[in-house]
Amino acid sequence: MEVKEKNSVMLELHDLSITEKKDDRFARVVTSLSFNEDDLVDIAVSRRTDFSENTLRAAIDILKNIAIEEICNGASVQFGLGYFHLNVNGVFVGDNAKWDSEKHALSVHVTPTAELRKAVKKCTVNVRGMAASPMAINSVIDVASGTTNQKLTPGAPVNVEGTRIKVEGDKEGIGIKLIKEDTKDETLIPATHISTNSPSKLSFVVPADLAAGDYRLVVVTQHSSSKVFLKEPRTFVFDYLLEVDA
Structure with a gap:
């Protein structure tokens, strides 16, 4: 979906206390809303999509479960707005080292898709000054x-x-x-x-x-x-x- 000019984010400034300059600031994006999958489905339906709420929710669940299954089998998967793959945490000692759940762990790494990165670059950014x-x-x-x-x-x-x-x-x-x-x-x-x-x-x-x-x-x-x-x-x-x- 093409991102329109109306997409924008609001920033607030905070003191950057780790520097010696008293007027240094860092910015935070003001997050006023939080959406889950059900919210996104409701928005899609309100925009007169050809799919019903139940169809959209079922499709999301099916695709999500397949993506989880393949990621857990070691695959790299593009799903939604990100690329997912597994990382291995922990140090292995020796050429014949074995997996030790007390020392090692799997974690999921996510990289935003090019589509999302492009959309974010097009956002209009407004700075409303110091945070209240x-x-x-x-x-x-x-x-x-x-x-x-x-x-x-x-x-x-x-x-x-x-x-x-x-x-x-x-x-x-x-x-x-x-x-x-x-x-x-x-x-x-x-x-x-x-x-x-x-x-x-x-x-x-x-x-x-x-x-x-x-x-x-x-x-x-x-x-x-x-x-x-x-x-x-x-x-x-x-x-x-x-x-x-x-």
């Missing part, structure tokens, strides 16, 4: 796997780095939450699981019984640069989905 809230999460480091902005390991610690993310306040809903992407179920991290709680860093232990799936990390706080809490909580939803393995 200075609060931001920059990175989420899963200590067990050593990955950044990718995974969460149940029962293991996580380090979150950002700006003004200290969890404090007296309003309802304050805390660190993990929201399951498909069901929208919320898991609140107990205060006893939080070991570091500062404006620039949070450390907490992922609940050991957290179900497998994709999660969004959400921080809600009334923290401010003064000793007085903000009147209303601020909420920051991390940009990346975080995977929890079965």
Whole structure:
């Protein structure tokens, strides 16, 4: 589908504290909407497609299952907007080394298609100045796997780095939450699981019984640069989905 000129993204600026220049900024894309497969099907039907909702959903499920099967058999698969193939993580010692699930793992690498890369280049970009809230999460480091902005390991610690993310306040809903992407179920991290709680860093232990799936990390706080809490909580939803393995 050809991308039209009306496609655009909005950016907000944040302080770039790692440089010595006080006026250095970095930009974030403002993500106001999040779509799943059902949402995309609804949009397609609303545009008077010749296919019904059930037909579209069935086609997606069939193709998705075939793609998963072939990827798990070692194939490189183009599906949707990306190219998928397997990577091998871990070091093998010796010419006759064997697979050890404690040391080795398979992961999925995704490369955007040329069509998507071309479409993104055509987007109109608008910068609306400094973000209204200075609060931001920059990175989420899963200590067990050593990955950044990718995974969460149940029962293991996580380090979150950002700006003004200290969890404090007296309003309802304050805390660190993990929201399951498909069901929208919320898991609140107990205060006893939080070991570091500062404006620039949070450390907490992922609940050991957290179900497998994709999660969004959400921080809600009334923290401010003064000793007085903000009147209303601020909420920051991390940009990346975080995977929890079965």
